[in-house]
Amino acid sequence: MAYENKDQVKIGLEIHIQLNKLNTKMFCGCRTDYQSDEPNTHTCPICLGLPGALPVVNKKAVECAIKVGLALNCKISEYTQFYRKNYYYPDLPKGFQITQYDYPIAHDGSIIIEGEDGERCVRINRAHMEEDPGRLVHEGSIEHSKYTLVDYNRSGVALLEVVTEPDLQSPKEARRFLDKLRNIIEYLDVSDVNLEGAVRVDANISIMGGQRSETKNISSHKASEKALLYEIVRQKNVLRRGKTVVQETRHFDEAREITVSLRTKEEAHDYRYFPEPDLVPFRIADLAPMIKETLPELPDAQRERFIAQYGIQEEHAKTLTAELKLATFFEEVLFKGADVMLASTWIADLLKGELNYRGKTIDSFSKTDLLEILSLLEKNKITEKSGIEIVRTLLDTQNQSVSRIVKGKGLLRIEGDEVTEMVKQAVEGNKDAVADYKNGKNEALNFIVGAVMKKTRGRADPKKVRELIIQQLHTTQAGINS
Amino acid sequence: MITWQSVPETKRFIETEGAAEAVHRCFERIKQNDFNSFITLNIEDALSVAEHASGGRLCGVPIAIKDNISTHGIQTTCASKILTGYIPPYNATVIERLEREGAVIIGKTNMDEFAMGTSTETSYYGAVENPWNGRCVPGGSSGGSAAALAGGEVPLALGSDTGGSVRCPASFCGVVGLKPTYGAVSRYGLISYANSLEQIGPMATTVADAALLFNVVAGYDKRDSTSVKKQFDTTEPLDMKGMKIGVPGEYFGEGMNSVVEKAVWNAVYSFEDLGAEYKEVSMPHTKYSLAAYYIIAMSEASSNLARFDGLRYGHHAEEGDCHTSFSKTRAEGFGDEVKRRILLGSYALSAGYHDKYYLKALKVRTLVKKDFESAFKTYDMLLAPTMPYPAFKLGEKIKDPLSLYLADVNTVPINLAGVPAVSVPCGFENKLPVGLQLIGDFFDEKTILQAAHKFENSTDFHNRRPGGE
Structure with missing residues (x-):
């Protein structure tokens, strides 16, 4: 049956994938296998943003990003460049995040997923690189903690952000897209997607051609479907009350399975993007054909x-x-x-x-x-x-x-004399059923088969048992007649 | 009184008296002068390093380091309250290279806060006296390094030059200061003010010493992605005969001191006497340089200085949640000039103004660069005044930021373009030194250093000392 999409649901996703299969971080030599280590032990002047330290691009990370770009049928940019996204937060030791803006690694791709109504082509706007911030840790819960601890082990780990066009038409399609992307990433061997925080999703959704909301902090595919389903209900309720949906950033509360407003468009950050002066633009066009050869x-x-x-x-x-x-x-x-x-x-x-x-x-x-x-x-x-x-x-x-x-x-199949013996016993032990069968009630045969199967605990071949029972009944009949 | 100042003289002194004695004399001289040229002295460590000095091109030679260059184990403040007590756990690449050649770090020199200034008056640690006249500024922002050299406190110093911060104080203090080609010297460990413009620069009392220091610190560093794979050999002598010199008219603009103008022209004639030919040349986009420079520098600064939030190092104000604490830390920790530049830079980068200011400034920058590229198709070197006037009085301009910005008119175009330039003494006005700026083509430090060396040999400005010594 054709999918109507009567609410005109439009979903676009931004997926952050940690390139945690790399040995080292995006801009320094610190190791990325920090998961089971003490906080702040995988750090150096660069990923701690100490004054005077400068970033150097991890070439392997760029190669991984190109790999993903190619697998998503993207065009690979001729030149790529890093930008600074400026905002203050304790997990961001430089007061800006090195990311990309104009000239991302890859752009204009697409993948095909199983949609609500046949194949759905999901266009990929871009795939760009950035550095992961550190991690904030709260004692107990975020509301009740008296203090916040910062762990910079994650700071500077390479992230790849994949941005789709708003081509998805239902939460289910969003989930299928994420499954497919995760599947591709796994095949490319660029990320262990099962590690905590390895994949993080921001979901943009609008209905009935209205403004979109962006829901952040979605950590699993299941959660993304839940968050989107909640958003559809919420936005429908807004419309039902005769109001309009406002453009805003929302936060998915995983425990309560709802989204809550974080900030409206008016309160949106001005990130003051500008080219990262410490990293010069570099040519990647020549790398792409070689990497294409190595795609699995x-x-x-x-x-x-x-x-x-x-x-x-x-x-x-x-x-x-x-x-x-x-x-x-x-x-x-x-x-x-x-x-x-x-x-x-x-x-x-x-x-x-x-x-x-x-x-x-x-x-x-x-x-x-x-x-x-x-x-x-x-x-x-x-x-x-x-x-x-x-x-x-x-x-x-x-x-x-x-x-x-x-x-x-004792699971080995019972065969030959053993089965024949059991059939014999069953025929003798179920006189009524035998009589019924002889009177033309075929269902009675099933009853006897069942009795034999029960006795063998399913280890005999039911077809064979059936044959043997019929054989046995005919033999008995012959005996009576003689 | 000291009898040594140049590196060869220092080395001779070390041969007879020992490196520790040379270092000891430095500290005595610093104390005696009391110019406030240093923020931190590295006394114990320097004496111990000097005692064990063995080998290297700068074996046992004392050197002063501007306080925005990271030194492992030695406080590095950028002359700001916000970095008070910050001790870097790593060395800048230039420091590693100096140590490899046996140099002895005497201490960290005073400067304008975060290198933002032309007079060294914005330092949280107080202003620096110009050794030629204690009531005058030493120039900035590397004022401490220049004053230390002019005052005979050290034979070598490192500064940094974002818009003239090596050349201006060199000019005001009568010493030699080189702003290398962008990418010639690693910036790893230099605390950024405006990354796309700045270079660490050697400062000395003679051109030969500045060239030696340049050769030690220059060269590719894989830790700085903007450093360039080039070999520098500035020692090969240069024949001045037939050398083509351009004199850009735009560098003798309004507000130029007439004695300075005359001194520079006399220098041009000296080069003529040495066999060079000169011609006046036009650099039409010079007049837009200051505006473009300040927009770019402040924009980059607004982002570079965002990391100083008091959470991990330096000054920290405990109050409320993290954002309140960040705000208070920064309100208390930064001086007025730094705040002014962060605000203006944030404004220039913000949505709606980004294209009008920042992008426009980048376009102007390209045009300024083209002026230089086309000039160097014809000329081997350009000559101009470093500063439009000699050192001004302490307190004279600090209340008027715009007039201070205008003082950089002849130095900032060089940073926008990325070409090298060296300032050398070329005269005196009212007993204050005047600086000549020799501007070279990209990575052609050799030409300007050799030419400056020839000029130095044919004049005696570099032999004069403050107080008539």
């Missing part, structure tokens, strides 16, 4: 390849390539000789489902274990149901192995 296979291309090369279902290919680790896991399992169809179904559907349910990632499952399970399934040694039981046991308990679980739970 991106999710869209990989999905197409999985379908073409392995002949797997489109849905499975989508799930597998939504996460680099999952796709890699899949291909590695294939390389070890697993059956393609079995592997794609088991990883994309069953395993992924069990992992999601537990909030776990593919890291917590071993390839060898899956290979063993797939091999048992392929050889018909266990049923699908037992396979799932093994997966669950492996995820929920420690120090387990597939063979131990199979043995311990």
Whole structure:
């Protein structure tokens, strides 16, 4: 069904991505692996903004930014330049942030996402670099803390800001865009998006052609959808009361799941942007073709390849390539000789489902274990149901192995005489059902099958059981007749 | 009385008496003069470094450092209350290079607060006396460095020049001061006033010493992205025969002291006697330089000085939330001239005025630069007065900021363009020195230093000493 967008929702996003896979910060040699270290131990005169210290551009950071720009189908600028954004805040040791203004690294790109109504092309306005400020830490909560502590370990870490055009038409599309962007970033290996604060979103939204609000401080994809849904309701209520939506900056309160006004347009900061005199403009046009050569296979291309090369279902290919680790896991399992169809179904559907349910990632499952399970399934040694039981046991308990679980739970498929014996017993033990069947009630057969399956705890092949029961009934009949 | 002043003389003294004795004499002289040329003296450390001095082009030679250049372990204040007590945990690149050559840092010299001034009167630590006349200013903003040299306190000093801050005090105190080409000397560790304009500059009592100091501190530094990969050799002698000199008429404008004008023309004729040819040349955009300079310098300053909020170092006023505390710290910590420039600079960069002032100033800057580029297609060097007049009286202009700004009329175009210029003594007016400015093409420090050296050899202005010594 066609998506109407009756509220004329227009959403544009600004996404800050920490380039935390770089060893060093944007303008100095301080290391970026500060996450588990003492505050203010990853600092130097440059990222502390000490008087006289000068920034020097991290070439690798620029290369990462170009990589992302290319992956978002952007044009790479011929020259790029840094600017100063001036404002006072305790987390900003220089009293300005080095960022970009005119001449960003990349501009005018686009990516395609699954929209409300078929494909949606989301235009990318620009991708530019800037430095992360430090981090403010409050004792307890921000309202009740008597003081604020400042940690400059984060100060100067390279950030990439991706700015979209207002092409998104619903909170769901915004979330899908973020998922896709995160997916691409992961494939490019420029950021560990799972680290705290690695991705931060500002969302601009307007309805019915009115003024837009900008909501800051959104730290997750789920939160962005919630914040946007809240904003639509809020803006609709404003209109319903006959008022107009004002242009303003709002703050997303994650705990209360609402947005609160931070400042209106009149109170907007004048950042007094001007070119950073300590960094000269530099040519990046020549870098782009070389970097393009080194781009890895991106999710869209990989999905197409999985379908073409392995002949797997489109849905499975989508799930597998939504996460680099999952796709890699899949291909590695294939390389070890697993059956393609079995592997794609088991990883994309069953395993992924069990992992999601537990909030776990593919890291917590071993390839060898899956290979063993797939091999048992392929050889018909266990049923699908037992396979799932093994997966669950492996995820929920420690120090387990597939063979131990199979043995311990007696999950090997029951075959031959053992099944025949059980069928015999079932036929003898359910005289009424047998009589019903003979009187033409076919459902009675299902009842007997169920009895056998119960007895085997699902370890027999139900089709085979059915065949055996029919065979058995006919034999019995023959016996009576004779 | 001291018997040594130039670097060669100092080295001879060190050979017989030892570097520690030379350093000791410096401190005695500073105390005796009492010009207020230093903010911080590095007595213990300097004596110990001198005792262990061994090797290098400046082995054991005392040097004074302007107080806006970061020195590891030595208080660096920019002559501002806001940085009182700030001790840098790192050295500026120029300091590293000086230490590598065995120089001994005597102390940190007085200056206009954050290098904003032409008289060294805006210092939080009080004004500096001109050694030639205690009632006159030494010029600024590197007034402490110039006074220390003229007063025989040190043989070498570093200053910084954003719009004339090395050349003006050199001119007023009768010493030599070089503003290098933008990018020739690393700014790493120089506390920024206006980054796109300024350079650290050598100051000395002779051209040869200034050239030596320049050769020690100049050269590419990967920590300063605006520094340039160039080799400097200023020692190779230059033949003056057939050298083409341009004399820009715009540098002899209104308000020019006639004795200064005459002294500069006499200098031009001296060069003629040495075999050079001169011609008058027009630099049509000179008249817009001052306005463009002040807009650019103040705009950059308004951003550069934002970091002084009292949170991490220097003066801190405890009051209310962080923004109240920042405001109070800055209200208490900055002097009037600094506040004036921050306000004007913030205004010039603000939305609605940015294009009208800042962008316009950048365009003028390009035109001024083009004046120089076209002049250097024909001429090897330009000659002009450094300052329109000799040192003025302490207190004479400080209440009238605009007249102080106008004093920079002949120095700021050089910073806008980025070319090098050196000021050398070329005469006296009422027992006060007059400075000649030799302006060179980009990275052609060699020509102006060699020419200045020849001029120095053919005159005796540099031999005269305050008090007739």
